[in-house]
Amino acid sequence: MAKGTIMLPLDAALLRKGERVCCAVSGGADSTAMLLAMVEANARKESLGIELSAAHVHHGLRGAEADADEAFVRELCQRLGVPLTLVHVDTPARMADEGEGLEEAARNLRYEALRGLPVDAIATAHHLDDQAETVLMKLLRGAWTEGLAGIAPEVQADGPRTIRPLLRVRKAEILEFLEARGQAWREDSTNRDLSLTRNRVRHDLLPVLRQFNPQIDALLAGMADVARDEEAYWQDQLPPLLRQMVLPGKPVRGGGRASSTAVGSASCALEIERLKALPAAMRRRVLRAAVRGLGHRLTAEETAKILALAGFGGYPGVLGKIGSRLELREGLRVERSARELQISRQG
Ligand SMILES: Nc1ncnc2c1ncn2[C@@H]1O[C@H](COP(=O)(O)OP(=O)(O)OP(=O)(O)O)[C@@H](O)[C@H]1O
Numbered sequence: 001m002a003k004g005t006i007m008l009p010l011d012a013a014l015l016r017k018g019e020r021v022c023c024a025v026s027g028g029a030d031s032t033a034m035l036l037a038m039v040e041a042n043a044r045k046e047s048l049g050i051e052l053s054a055a056h057v058h059h060g061l062r063g064a065e066a067d068a069d070e071a072f073v074r075e076l077c078q079r080l081g082v083p084l085t086l087v088h089v090d091t092p093a094r095m096a097d098e099g100e101g102l103e104e105a106a107r108n109l110r111y112e113a114l115r116g117l118p119v120d121a122i123a124t125a126h127h128l129d130d131q132a133e134t135v136l137m138k139l140l141r142g143a144w145t146e147g148l149a150g151i152a153p154e155v156q157a158d159g160p161r162t163i164r165p166l167l168r169v170r171k172a173e174i175l176e177f178l179e180a181r182g183q184a185w186r187e188d189s190t191n192r193d194l195s196l197t198r199n200r201v202r203h204d205l206l207p208v209l210r211q212f213n214p215q216i217d218a219l220l221a222g223m224a225d226v227a228r229d230e231e232a233y234w235q236d237q238l239p240p241l242l243r244q245m246v247l248p249g250k251p252v253r254g255g256g257r258a259s260s261t262a263v264g265s266a267s268c269a270l271e272i273e274r275l276k277a278l279p280a281a282m283r284r285r286v287l288r289a290a291v292r293g294l295g296h297r298l299t300a301e302e303t304a305k306i307l308a309l310a311g312f313g314g315y316p317g318v319l320g321k322i323g324s325r326l327e328l329r330e331g332l333r334v335e336r337s338a339r340e341l342q343i344s345r346q347g
Contacts, residue, residue, distance in 0.1 A: 006180045008037035008173065010048075014154055014163040017049035019120040022085070022160070024110075025054045025076070027069040027186035030125035032076065033174045034166055036183060038123070039080050055085040055117060057110045060092065061102070062189070069186050087113040115159045126151050126164045129171040132217035133201050135224050136209075140201075142299055144288075146231050150224035170217070238289050241282070245274055246290045250342060266294045267344035272310050275341070283312065287341075294345040296332050306334050310341050 015021065023038060025031040035054055042048045056073040058066055070086060077084035089109040095102060114122045131150050138147035155162040166174070178185060194200055209216045247269040268290055275283050287306060291298050298306070305326055308315035318326065325335040331346035 006173075006177050007040075008033060008166065008169060008177045010034075010037055010041055010165040011153065011163075011168060012048075014121075014123075014165050015048050015050055016120075018051075020051040020053065020118070021121045021123055021163075022053045022055050022114070022117055022119040023082075024114055024122055024124045025056050025073050025084075026188070027056070027072045027076070028125075028188055029178055029185040030127055030130075030166065030171075030174055032183060032185040033178050034123060034125040035076070035080065035082065036181065037177065038165075039082060053083045053085065053117075053119065055087060055114055055122075057113050058086065058088045059106045059109065060088065060090045061106065065189060069188075072184075072186050085117060089113060111162075115157060115162075117160065119160045121163045122160050123163050123165055125166050127166045127169050127171055127174060128221050129202075129206075129217055131167060131224055132206065132220040133198060135220040136205065137197060137201055144300070145227040145234075148223055148227035149231050150221075150227070152228065168221070234285055237282075238285060241286060242289055242293070245270060245286050246293065247271070247340070250344070266347075267342065268294060269340040269342045270310075271340055272336075273339070275310060275312070280312070283307070291332070291343060294332070294343065295347065296328075296330055296345055299329075302328050302332075306341065306343075309334060309336050 021038070023031065023035045025035050038048065038050070038052055042050060042052055054073070054077050056070055058070050060066075074084060074086070089106075091102065091106045091109060094100060094105040094109055098105065098108075100108065134150040135148055138150065141147070151164060151167065152162075153164050153167050190196070191199060194203065206216070213219065248267075250267050250269065270287065270290055275286070278286065284303060284307065288298050288303060291306075304313065305315045305318050305328070307313055308318040308320055309324055309326055311320040314320075318324070320336070322336055322338050325333065327333055333344050333346070335342045335344075
């Protein structure tokens, strides 16, 4: 395929003229393609009009392989005429200091370094296949809509915002784009490590699902968009409702309510009659947000059990009777009184 015949459709809505945009370049296929596509789009007559730069983070892991990644990105940027910031971080030290796992420590250090750069936006090269994997992994872990929202196309922050202009582009398109230009990239050896869940989802699970529906990646990515909008809607709707519905603390003899002063303990209550007046979708959200306010994230199963305790639907082994009680994970206890669901957490 001749150079230039295949383009990568960058999400133009995320790119604003005059802004300083820094591409986070690992040297892998995705970020190499993103940088190249941005350089090309900026050079076209209808230019993006952005001030382009790049950054590469050396995580202090993978020895010579990481040194070669850095050298690759340095040469790429030199050839493209893009100013590059190289950052060295010490992931093993972070793991020891903060007790974080390897991936988490590397990611946190990377984002901290990138967000500290004097630019308006950091562009990462997450693409549609990454999104599909993320949504599937969240689903497997039992996520609700907030988790199913997956990777956000844009994240506002105090410093530069994070943008993902390739989030609607398939991995195959990225590879075609690079091959059409004869552009090499670096392969990360950990991408083949099947002890990592993401790699098993990518190499084992998704290929099977594609046999049932070849469009599964796009469907999962579409689900992320829907879930993100649903979440935003509820984030808007819930606060005033929670102020009306959630009674803080516990009722005390003689009237009124008292919040516990014991360290690590928190409680609230929901009036059952008021819950009854809500549509089921809203009721579930209110319950979930009330418990979230106590620092606990309910699973789907826990939510169903608590609703059954309050008399909304059934759950095997749960009695919807006054005086019944549930003991859940992480010190969460829910008790049904005559009028209320009383929720407390000892943690
Ligand atoms: N060493 C690096 N230096 C600069 N940017 C990087 C580096 N590693 C990853 N990135 C950027 O982050 C994007 C995602 O990388 P990758 O998929 O490896 O990370 P992840 O941990 O799966 O995702 P996340 O960035 O959401 O934590 C890359 O496309 C690239 O833009």
